[in-house]
Amino acid sequence: MKNTPSVEQHLEIYRRMLLVRHLEESLGALHKEGRTRGPIHRCDGQEAVGVAATAVLETGDKVATTHRGHAVYIGKGMAVHPVVAEIFGRATGACGGRAGHMLVADAEKGVIGGNAIVGAGIPAATGMALSMQILGTGNVAMCVFGDGAAQTGICHEAMNMAGLWKLPVVFVLEHNQFGLTVPSEVQSPVEDLSIRAAGYAMPAEIVDGNDAVAVYRAVSTMVERARRGEGPGMVECKTYRVEGFSTSDMGGYQKPEDIAAWKARDPLIVSRKALLGEVGEAQLAGIEAAAKAEVDEAFEAALSDPMPEFSLDEACNPYSEAH
Amino acid sequence: MAMMRYAEALNAALREEMQADPSVFLFGEDIGRYGGVFKVTKGLMEEFGETRVRDTPISEQALTAMAVTAAMTGTRPVLEIMYADFVPLTLDALVNQASIYNYIWNGQVKMPFVLRTQGGGGAGAGAQHSKALDSMLAHIPGIKVVAPSTPADAKGMLKAAIRDDQPVVFLEHKLLYNTRGEVPDGDETVPLGKAATMREGSDISIFATSKMVVEALKAADLLAADGVSAEIVDLRSLRPLDVNAIVASISKTHHAVVVNEGWRFCGYAAELSATIMDHAFDELDAPVARATLPDMPIPYSEPLETAMLPSAEKIRTAALKTLK
Numbered sequence: 211m212k213n214t215p216s217v218e219q220h221l222e223i224y225r226r227m228l229l230v231r232h233l234e235e236s237l238g239a240l241h242k243e244g245r246t247r248g249p250i251h252r253c254d255g256q257e258a259v260g261v262a263a264t265a266v267l268e269t270g271d272k273v274a275t276t277h278r279g280h281a282v283y284i285g286k287g288m289a290v291h292p293v294v295a296e297i298f299g300r301a302t303g304a305c306g307g308r309a310g311h312m313l314v315a316d317a318e319k320g321v322i323g324g325n326a327i328v329g330a331g332i333p334a335a336t337g338m339a340l341s342m343q344i345l346g347t348g349n350v351a352m353c354v355f356g357d358g359a360a361q362t363g364i365c366h367e368a369m370n371m372a373g374l375w376k377l378p379v380v381f382v383l384e385h386n387q388f389g390l391t392v393p394s395e396v397q398s399p400v401e402d403l404s405i406r407a408a409g410y411a412m413p414a415e416i417v418d419g420n421d422a423v424a425v426y427r428a429v430s431t432m433v434e435r436a437r438r439g440e441g442p443g444m445v446e447c448k449t450y451r452v453e454g455f456s457t458s459d460m461g462g463y464q465k466p467e468d469i470a471a472w473k474a475r476d477p478l479i480v481s482r483k484a485l486l487g488e489v490g491e492a493q494l495a496g497i498e499a500a501a502k503a504e505v506d507e508a509f510e511a512a513l514s515d516p517m518p519e520f521s522l523d524e525a526c527n528p529y530s531e532a533h
Numbered sequence: 534m535a536m537m538r539y540a541e542a543l544n545a546a547l548r549e550e551m552q553a554d555p556s557v558f559l560f561g562e563d564i565g566r567y568g569g570v571f572k573v574t575k576g577l578m579e580e581f582g583e584t585r586v587r588d589t590p591i592s593e594q595a596l597t598a599m600a601v602t603a604a605m606t607g608t609r610p611v612l613e614i615m616y617a618d619f620v621p622l623t624l625d626a627l628v629n630q631a632s633i634y635n636y637i638w639n640g641q642v643k644m645p646f647v648l649r650t651q652g653g654g655g656a657g658a659g660a661q662h663s664k665a666l667d668s669m670l671a672h673i674p675g676i677k678v679v680a681p682s683t684p685a686d687a688k689g690m691l692k693a694a695i696r697d698d699q700p701v702v703f704l705e706h707k708l709l710y711n712t713r714g715e716v717p718d719g720d721e722t723v724p725l726g727k728a729a730t731m732r733e734g735s736d737i738s739i740f741a742t743s744k745m746v747v748e749a750l751k752a753a754d755l756l757a758a759d760g761v762s763a764e765i766v767d768l769r770s771l772r773p774l775d776v777n778a779i780v781a782s783i784s785k786t787h788h789a790v791v792v793n794e795g796w797r798f799c800g801y802a803a804e805l806s807a808t809i810m811d812h813a814f815d816e817l818d819a820p821v822a823r824a825t826l827p828d829m830p831i832p833y834s835e836p837l838e839t840a841m842l843p844s845a846e847k848i849r850t851a852a853l854k855t856l857k
Contacts, residue, residue, distance in 0.1 A: 305637060308636060309638060317605075317638070322602065323634075323638065327625055330626075330629070333595040333602070334598060337598060337602035338605070342606070343584070344558050367590070367596075371596075375587075
């Protein structure tokens with residue numbers, strides 16, 4: 211099929227999904243020990259969306275994501291250590307410990323960036339696309355956003371302008387069935403939110419969000435047309451949030467049978483099965499062991515890294531005389 | 534020097550900066566084909582084309598958020614928000630986006646965008662088109678807020694704002710657009726954050742911005758007839774604030790009136806008053822007086838609106854009271 215990732219590309223997507231999974235599970239374990247700070251929003255079971263969608267992008271392309279953005283950070287090329295160090299507020303973190311896990315950015319990698327105001331990533335990506343169009347860079351902006359964000363007013367405003375001006379932006383809807391603790395059917399009169407794309411004159415495709423290959427194919431098609439100057443597109447990726455809204459979520463509102471059904475179709479299981487037909491068990495086992503070791507090393511290093519020192523007069527501090 | 538209207542001076546600044554830097558672009562409601570509700574962008578779409586001068590849908594919230602990220606990725610957007618009363622629609626982009634990233638992302642991004650808007654009363658525009666929301670904007674760290682009163686400053690400060698790598702909110706006033714003044718020729722910028730003494734005096738210092746500078750200058754004439762020598766300081770920039778200029782003037786006059794067209798409670802005049810307490814308390818011979826809008830919505834009917842707005846007469850009254 212058109213735009214199917216090569217085996218090498220799929221292996222790299224699988225490897226990055228593994229990194230994210232180990233990252234999330236390690237955070238969960240440390241949270242239980244009381245060693246994390248503030249809420250953490252895990253994306254276990256949704257890795258295929260953030261990783262496979264951003265695997266399509268080039269370094270000069272930009273992505274804006276949500277408060278649940280770990281898969282996008284790693285998918286767009288950030289190393290594990292600066293992400294983990296940021297989550298633990300270390301001086302060595304991607305943003306020197308100032309951002310925390312929801313707001314990570316790496317401008318050189320094109321991660322601009324996490325956003326914890328639900329819906330705000332949508333105009334963020336649209337604005338970057340506007341800049342790209344004016345400068346004629348040939349790059350593409352992407353927004354990974356959730357079904358909760360799709361209900362905001364700013365989503366309509368931004369998508370209307372994206373369609374109107376044929377901006378090079380791709381909207382990747384990570385439909386995980388919940389906005390906060392409230393199920394999607396209690397938030398929207400329509401099940402398939404991407405039918406709204408028609409109102410912005412943009413094409414849309416619905417895919418299995420737990421199938422990295424399907425996500426990659428659909429996003430590739432939209433990125434290609436955006437890069438050709440044909441305007442925005444949307445991909446609605448159906449997935450499920452198997453963990454709570456955040457580490458502070460007490461749970462109790464998700465059906466155990468739904469969680470079990472989605473866990474049986476975990477993106478790691480789906481990709482492993484597909485890859486096993488292409489490469490040997492030994493190669494996959496090797497990738498899996500290496501990913502776990504990489505994450506373990508990143509945690510070990512980050513947890514012993516220095517904490518940042520507060521200062522009022524650094525050049526980038528808006529309170530300083532330098533501004 | 535050339536005699537120009539305030540709106541023409543702004544237009545000249547936009548044209549010159551767009552000619553000099555292809556990354557500067559303009560967007561906003563009615564700014565292209567129509568040339569702007571106050572004609573500030575007249576002729577610019579014809580000169581620079583529809584890619585760099587965009588008429589937009591009525592979408593202040595997303596437009597402002599888009600200006601933030603466009604600015605982080607290589608362009609210098611100048612966004613026009615038609616009325617300052619619409620600024621509350623832009624606040625997430627300013628408070629939760631623009632103001633944080635330079636610091637939170639540890640200096641990874643620059644954010645060179647300008648949000649131009651105009652506020653203020655006196656034109657019969659009613660409660661949703663007449664406000665000065667200066668303090669709401671100046672409250673946000675990481676964002677500069679400026680409000681020039683003369684055509685020369687309007688041009689020089691807008692050029693400086695467009696070249697600034699930090700977000701700048703540029704406050705204009707609907708009743709200043711037709712005022713005239715000498716504007717220097719050529720590529721002259723006026724630094725942001727520097728006050729200007731508009732009239733020297735020895736008895737009392739009056740601090741104001743935007744149209745309130747015009748009122749303060751009229752008040753100085755009235756006070757002269759009262760035998761009071763008033764010094765008028767145009768702060769020009771609300772944030773960063775030229776504290777040195779404030780202290781220097783009060784050290785001379787030992788009395789102060791602070792003027793702002795916004796609401797009184799938690800208003801910009803209150804911040805000025807506190808700043809004077811922090812930096813010049815020992816120089817004061819009397820409490821600082823405030824001339825502001827009362828804490829009410831702005832009514833439509835002319836006598837009602839006129840009765841509310843701070844004016845030369847009210848500034849004079851405040852000055853005489855604190856001098857007693």
